[in-house]
Amino acid sequence: MRRLRSTLAATAVAAAALLVGAPTVAAAPAAPAAPDTVDMGDVFGPFVLDTFRDGRIAPPEQWRPRHPVTDPWFQAPPVADLAPGTLLKARPATVQVYGVQPAHVRGYQLMYVTTDFDGSRVVSTGILMIPEDGTAPQDRKLIGYSEANDSLGPGCMPSAQWTGTDQDDPSLFSALGPVAQMFGNGWAVMMSDTANDGDPAPNGFSIGQFSGAATLDGLRAAIALPEAEFERDVPIGIYGIAGGGVAAGFAAEKQASYAPELDVVGTVLQAMVIDSATFERKADGGIGAGFVFANSLGYAARYPEIDLDRELTPLGKQVADLFNRTCQQTYLLMPFMPLSALYTHGRPADNPAFARAYAENRMGQQAPKAPVLITSCRDDFLVPYSDVENLIAAYRAGGTDVTVEPSHCGVTDVLTDPYRVGTEMLGMQNVDWFVGKFEETTR
Structure with a gap:
């Protein structure tokens, strides 16, 4: 009971810090943590506390920013003849x-060129965030962070x-802890939208062949931004959880052949859909049914042989129309x-109409060159752990250095150590692995 009270207190402290600032955090006791569990002090370190102390509440006129669909900045120029990773435009944000x-x-919001699954040139946007902590440009590290984002709609x-x-997107909340840890280490964070977020057309988030390339090209664009002052060979870590784990995984698999100039020291993967077919067969009709349906719609957004007018029932068409216009929190309404x-x-x-899309975007078709940490939970009720084991075997067979540290998400874990389960579901335990990998590059 004492541990549960401490866990709830720590959660309340974290929420308070986000809303009213750091002094509350400094005055409150942190929850005791197991030796291999992330401590609140690892998240709310000196730099992060300073960002709250010296920050401000946004003025009311900025509470509802302009939606990307109506923002002219998101209008994309022709890019057919431009190289992947070309920085098209950037603006302070x-x-x-x-x-x-x-x-x-x-x-900084960035727009850049990337490669679609069919080899054509397309546009993606993203955001680069750099902590102003006094780190010299030659010492800066860069994280390619792929959020747990499965949204089909724009502005998400x-x-x-x-x-x-x-602001009510669960992928934003889930990223706060790891990003705070990264900022505390002085690392810049590049998040690709794996889409032009101002394009009203549905986002093909499921397509790893695209999102992996968009993740790598986002890193190229970030390095090309003069104001960022990155070294050309800046050490890079790639981080992806859930939906972002697909983008990060394909980025890791593609990096050696697609973007060999990037100095990727390692990739963290957790809770990602490895094979959409087995994911469907396990999760269909379950509590995550909305995400299962959205995953299939992500393929339909880009693969021309998938004709939704023919494939969907009347109910399916209504739900698809809603999902294609909104962000992923809507999926929670359809368990x-x-x-x-x-x-x-x-x-x-x-269904044969989906066969090519599912086959082309199954993870494990290439082995990453850089080391990989996989922390998917054995008790995941959406993704079969046998898929994770098969991916580990495929990577190792291809020569990848794979570390496996399963996270905790079972019923017993939730009842006995909810604090640990909470931090690990957000992937916060993974950040320290990058510390070691970055240190290896400086020896």
Whole structure:
């Protein structure tokens, strides 16, 4: 009971820090942590506390920023003849989360060229955030952070979230702890939208062949930004959890051949969908049914052979229309809905129209060159752990140095150590692994 009270207190402290500032945190006791569990002090370190102390509450006129769809900055120029990673435009952006504008963090919204799954040139946007902590340019590290974001609609991606839009998105909340840890280490964070977030067309977030390239090209664009002052060979870590784990995983797999000039020291992957077919068969009709349906719609957004007018039931068309216009929190409103109620031919995993899309975007087709840490939970009720084991085996067979440290998410874990489960579900235990990898590059 004492540990539970401490856990709840720590959670309340974290929330208070986000809303009213750091002095509350400094005065409150942190929850005791197991030796291998992230401590609140690792998150709310001196730099992060200073960002709150010296930050401000956003003025009312900035509480509802302009939506990307109506913002002319998001209008993309022709890019067919430009190289992937080309920085098209950039602008300073005020970082704003839950109405708080933290101090000492520079933000830039970027638009850049990337490669679609079919090899064509397309545009993606993203946000680069740099802690102003006195770190010299030659000592700066860079993280390519792929959020747990499965949104189909526009205005739902990191460049909007971290500037005050889509503030109720769970992927924003889930990133706060790890990003705070990264800022505390002096690392810059680049988040690709893996889309042009101002494009009203549905986002093909499921397509790892695209999101992996967009993640790597976002890092290229960040390095090309003069104001960021990155060294050309800046050490890079790639981090992805849940939906972002697909983008990060494909980025890791593609990096050696697609962006060999990037000095990637390692990649962290957790809770990612490795194979959409097995994911569907396990999670169809369960509590995450909305996300299962959205995952299939992400493929339909880009693969021309998937004709939703033909494939969807009347109910499926109504739900798809809603999902394609909104952010992922909408999916939470549709638990336990079977795919058979939404698709005329049953599960997409058993439908030839989806076969190419699912096969081309199954993880494990290439082995990453840089080391990989995989921390998916054995008790995940959405993604089969056998898929994780198969991915580990495929990577190791290809020569990848893979570390496996499963996170805790089982019922017993939740009842006996909810603090640990909470921090690990957010991926906060993974950040320290990068510390060691970055240290290896400076020896």
